[in-house]
Amino acid sequence: MKNDLSKVRNIGISAHIDSGKTTLTERILFYTNRIHAIHDVKGKDGVGAVMDSMELEKERGITIASAATFCEWKDNEINIIDTPGHVDFTIEVERSLRVLDGAILVLCSVSGVQSQSITVDNQMKRYNVPCIAFINKCDRSGANPYRVITQLKEKLGHNPLALQIPVGLEDKHNGVIDLLTMKALYFDGKNGENIIEEDIPKELLDEATSKREELIETASLFSDELTEAILEEAEITPGLIIEAVRRGTIQRKLTPVLMGSAYKNKGVQPLLDAVSRYLPAPYDIQNDALDMDNNEKPVVLKSDSNEKTVALAFKLEDGHYGQLTYIRVYQGAIKKGDTVINTKNGRKVKIGRVVRMHAAEMEDIEMVPAGYIGALFGIECASGDTFTDPSINLSMLSMFVPAPVISLAVKPKDNKSQINMSKALSRFTKEDPTFKTHIDPETNETIIEGMGELHLEVYVERMFREYKAEVETGKPRVAYRETITQRAEYDYVHKKQTGGSGQYAKVMGFIEPIEDEHFIFENKVTGGRIPTNYIPACEKGFTLCMNKGPKMEYPVTGVKVTLTDGAFHAVDSSDMAFQTAARGAFIEAYLKAKPVIHEPIMKVEIETPTEFQGNCMGLINQRRGMILGSQDEGVMCRIEAQVPLSEMFGFSTILRSNTQGKAQFTMEFCMYKQVPQMVAEALIKAAQDEKKK
Amino acid sequence: MNENTLKLDNPLSQLGFETDSLITPGQMGAICARAGIGKTSFLVQIGLYAMARGQKVLHISLDEPVTKINIWYREMFNLMAPKNGITMINQAWDTIISNRLIMTLKLDGFSVPRLEERLADLIEQDIFKPDTLVVDGFPFEKCDRCLLKDLKILVEKMGMNVWFTVNTHRHEPPDQDGYPVQLTGMSDLFNTVIQLISEKKIVDLQILKGQVDSEKAASLFIDTDTMLISA
Numbered sequence: 001m002k003n004d005l006s007k008v009r010n011i012g013i014s015a016h017i018d019s020g021k022t023t024l025t026e027r028i029l030f031y032t033n034r035i036h037a038i039h040d041v042k043g044k045d046g047v048g049a050v051m052d053s054m055e056l057e058k059e060r061g062i063t064i065a066s067a068a069t070f071c072e073w074k075d076n077e078i079n080i081i082d083t084p085g086h087v088d089f090t091i092e093v094e095r096s097l098r099v100l101d102g103a104i105l106v107l108c109s110v111s112g113v114q115s116q117s118i119t120v121d122n123q124m125k126r127y128n129v130p131c132i133a134f135i136n137k138c139d140r141s142g143a144n145p146y147r148v149i150t151q152l153k154e155k156l157g158h159n160p161l162a163l164q165i166p167v168g169l170e171d172k173h174n175g176v177i178d179l180l181t182m183k184a185l186y187f188d189g190k191n192g193e194n195i196i197e198e199d200i201p202k203e204l205l206d207e208a209t210s211k212r213e214e215l216i217e218t219a220s221l222f223s224d225e226l227t228e229a230i231l232e233e234a235e236i237t238p239g240l241i242i243e244a245v246r247r248g249t250i251q252r253k254l255t256p257v258l259m260g261s262a263y264k265n266k267g268v269q270p271l272l273d274a275v276s277r278y279l280p281a282p283y284d285i286q287n288d289a290l291d292m293d294n295n296e297k298p299v300v301l302k303s304d305s306n307e308k309t310v311a312l313a314f315k316l317e318d319g320h321y322g323q324l325t326y327i328r329v330y331q332g333a334i335k336k337g338d339t340v341i342n343t344k345n346g347r348k349v350k351i352g353r354v355v356r357m358h359a360a361e362m363e364d365i366e367m368v369p370a371g372y373i374g375a376l377f378g379i380e381c382a383s384g385d386t387f388t389d390p391s392i393n394l395s396m397l398s399m400f401v402p403a404p405v406i407s408l409a410v411k412p413k414d415n416k417s418q419i420n421m422s423k424a425l426s427r428f429t430k431e432d433p434t435f436k437t438h439i440d441p442e443t444n445e446t447i448i449e450g451m452g453e454l455h456l457e458v459y460v461e462r463m464f465r466e467y468k469a470e471v472e473t474g475k476p477r478v479a480y481r482e483t484i485t486q487r488a489e490y491d492y493v494h495k496k497q498t499g500g501s502g503q504y505a506k507v508m509g510f511i512e513p514i515e516d517e518h519f520i521f522e523n524k525v526t527g528g529r530i531p532t533n534y535i536p537a538c539e540k541g542f543t544l545c546m547n548k549g550p551k552m553e554y555p556v557t558g559v560k561v562t563l564t565d566g567a568f569h570a571v572d573s574s575d576m577a578f579q580t581a582a583r584g585a586f587i588e589a590y591l592k593a594k595p596v597i598h599e600p601i602m603k604v605e606i607e608t609p610t611e612f613q614g615n616c617m618g619l620i621n622q623r624r625g626m627i628l629g630s631q632d633e634g635v636m637c638r639i640e641a642q643v644p645l646s647e648m649f650g651f652s653t654i655l656r657s658n659t660q661g662k663a664q665f666t667m668e669f670c671m672y673k674q675v676p677q678m679v680a681e682a683l684i685k686a687a688q689d690e691k692k693k
Numbered sequence: 694m695n696e697n698t699l700k701l702d703n704p705l706s707q708l709g710f711e712t713d714s715l716i717t718p719g720q721m722g723a724i725c726a727r728a729g730i731g732k733t734s735f736l737v738q739i740g741l742y743a744m745a746r747g748q749k750v751l752h753i754s755l756d757e758p759v760t761k762i763n764i765w766y767r768e769m770f771n772l773m774a775p776k777n778g779i780t781m782i783n784q785a786w787d788t789i790i791s792n793r794l795i796m797t798l799k800l801d802g803f804s805v806p807r808l809e810e811r812l813a814d815l816i817e818q819d820i821f822k823p824d825t826l827v828v829d830g831f832p833f834e835k836c837d838r839c840l841l842k843d844l845k846i847l848v849e850k851m852g853m854n855v856w857f858t859v860n861t862h863r864h865e866p867p868d869q870d871g872y873p874v875q876l877t878g879m880s881d882l883f884n885t886v887i888q889l890i891s892e893k894k895i896v897d898l899q900i901l902k903g904q905v906d907s908e909k910a911a912s913l914f915i916d917t918d919t920m921l922i923s924a
Contacts, residue, residue, distance in 0.1 A: 154758075155758065485784075513781070515781060515782070515783050515784075516783075613811075613814065614814035614815075614817075614818050614820075617814075617815070617818065617820045618818045618820060621818070621819070621820050626790065626791055627794055627820065627821070628759055628763055628794075628795060629752075629759035629762070629763070629794060629795025629796055629797065630759070630794075630795075630796050630797070631758060631759050631797045632796075632797055632798045632799045633799075638759075640759050640760070673787065674784075674787070
């Protein structure tokens with residue numbers, strides 16, 4: 001480890017599923033001598049790409065858990081997090097972006113900016129991650145990097161800046177022209193490892209010259225030196241352009257665009273050059289932590305190994321070597337033998353083995369300095385926890401974690417599976433904050449909850465593969481909620497006199513619907529009609545009612561409770577009596593307040609060839625979906641819709657069969673909405689039938 | 694007409710036209726203004742008032758993405774709702790949202806047969822049968838009378854009315870009939886033409902065509918803080 005921060009890059013590779021990011025990572029590792037052979041993602045050769053270390057990922061050809069790895073390129077140390085592309089796993093993408101300083105946005109030169117790229121881009125914006133774009137698959141039929149550049153501008157609002165132009169496209173794609181040096185680069189050798197620099201072919205010279213002019217003009221906005229050089233007609237060196245582009249990129253005002261074909265080993269080495277040239281070093285980015293002793297006041301962290309340690313655990317993995325905790329050190333250093341504090345629970349943690357990960361392999365190191373990513377052994381924590389020096393109490397900003405929208409009952413097949421399942425669930429819930437589990441007190445079933453059908457499916461398969469836990473699954477259940485639609489009053493007396501000390505409490509007031517809030521309690525009692533020491537008990541009583549609605553026993557949301565009056569008894573009133581009275585009052589008012597059921601609505605985007613547009617819209621219509629619109633994109637079109645999650649089960653199969661497999665879709669949680677009367681009645685009936693059983 | 698209606702006080706009803714919608718089925722209307730004056734927000738409000746009446750509105754955009762147009766509608770509705778005594782805004786929005794569909798088409802790929810094909814697709818599959826089309830970003834400068842004439846025939850055939858935005862320029866004086874030059878030779882195809890004029894931070898509505906009773910008409914303007922049409 002060199003510990004020269006200016007040469008450290010913590011980057012992620014984000015993209016739409018199947019844009020080729022795992023292939024690209026594989027090539028990067030090959031050219032940086034981390035691996036010595038190249039394997040396909042889908043594992044045709046039985047080995048599979050190095051970054052897809054989970055068996056399941058190799059089988060499905062998708063990246064699920066982001067493996068962290070590091071490599072060196074021309075003196076630069078690059079830490080790479082390979083992020084999953086499927087929308088069901090976006091918490092992984094978000095967590096990765098939180099710890100990264102920059103990213104490569106991989107785009108397909110045929111499909112261009114797809115729906116997932118937009119989601120990933122939004123996440124990058126949220127965490128202010130500067131990025132460079134790599135237009136991949138230039139060798140594919142229909143490749144058009146210029147169209148993708150336009151889409152980067154129009155759809156994602158970037159300011160794309162092409163640093164290269166392709167030498168030939170589709171099956172004639174031979175290399176790229178570097179607009180900085182005005183040289184054509186070809187990639188020779190079995191794996192494209194020999195870069196051959198030649199003069200630009202005559203037929204491309206004019207285009208290259210005009211694109212270089214565009215490049216210099218755009219870059220000059222970020223550098224006075226470059227502007228001066230242009231005005232004085234002095235020589236414009238690559239160094240001047242690089243500095244200007246770097247400034248623009250770090251400010252997120254420019255997105256340098258490179259191109260090639262990772263699969264055909266073209267254009268990857270210049271991309272690595274671009275990573276070290278344009279993406280920020282750890283100290284270029286401001287990272288804040290919250291001071292827990294000072295009302296969560298933000299504190300700016302310094303990328304200095306001599307300062308007090310602040311590190312974030314961003315990923316947990318249970319692998320062959322035991323539990324592994326991936327950390328990013330923001331300030332100070334994590335050293336072998338050190339003691340740090342886990343801010344969340346105040347527990348002291350002794351650092352044992354410190355390693356640097358290379359996908360599924362690792363190397364032991366003495367410490368992880370500020371700005372670096374590493375992994376620790378034998379640390380008991382959850383992902384998202386902060387480790388600090390014992391003398392400070394800082395927490396990294398909490399990450400936004402959406403609530404689960406779908407659940408599934410899982411039943412182990414035998415006793416051995418039962419034990420293994422518990423182990424697996426305990427691990428998964430620590431690894432992934434969007435994956436939750438609990439035991440249903442009524443049915444005694446284990447329920448797992450997550451962000452989508454595929455999300456849960458993958459965990460069920462992982463239970464089997466990694467923990468040998470065979471489980472049977474029930475039908476996926478949607479996380480319905482209840483709410484009220486009108487104001488209703490309550491006037492409730494709880495009175496009990498059955499020997500011993502009695503119970504007495506009276507509460508009066510009203511409940512009303514609210515939007516955009518879960519629960520509000522307002523106390524308007526005056527004149528001591530209910531002594532103030534009983535008010536928290538009233539609030540607790542009402543809050544407890546929110547867990548299980550009186551209508552369908554779903555969690556209640558969007559209710560404001562106002563307590564206006566009441567009465568107490570000097571001897572018989574107690575906290576318990578007021579809590580019970582509040583519960584009774586809530587049930588009394590709730591049923592008068594026209595309760596309704598809400599269901600999760602997903603934002604669904606379908607990309608389809610235009611000839612299937614009508615079919616796809618029809619499919620959405622059949623699923624109680626609401627089509628927001630359709631966007632024409634040449635031969636393809638994109639349909640945006642909102643569809644109830646309960647109607648989306650098995651949609652991928654149906655979509656494929658209706659579009660000859662040519663359409664694809666993504667979905668993510670959008671909002672909760674009232675279910676139509678007919679559906680509500682069916683839900684009530686189904687619940688009643690189940691109770692009878 | 695469907696049951697998804699909402700009571701919204703439509704200031705355009707004070708303009709002295711035959712109907713609140715200013716045009717009837719088969720008719721065409723145009724909103725003319727320079728860039729940045731508020732054509733799109735005006736068009737969106739026309740769309741929202743039609744949606745509130747229970748009419749199905751197909752918003753066709755030739756330059757903006759679906760998400761952006763959706764935000765336009767939502768923002769304008771959020772501003773309109775409190776003025777109409779609506780407190781549960783999300784609930785009210787849900788009532789009328791199914792009355793709207795957004796379609797973005799590529800400028801170079803826009804043609805009447807193609808539009809007809811898309812509309813037929815929507816109607817035949819019972820996905821959406823529009824009563825009103827609102828077209829934003831139509832390239833009047835590049836289009837000929839034929840295209841517009843064909844479009845008029847199409848809307849007459851399908852019983853829809855259609856609104857356009859027309860982008861005018863400061864340096865171009867109106868033609869001899871008083872219409873923006875972009876409509877020269879085509880103004881007869883339009884039944885209603887409204888111009889938005891910005892002067893000293895106020896945007897006024899000028900009716901160039903279609904008004905029945907100008908004496909009883911109130912003068913409307915656009916509130917530049919909210920972009921809402923106001924009396």
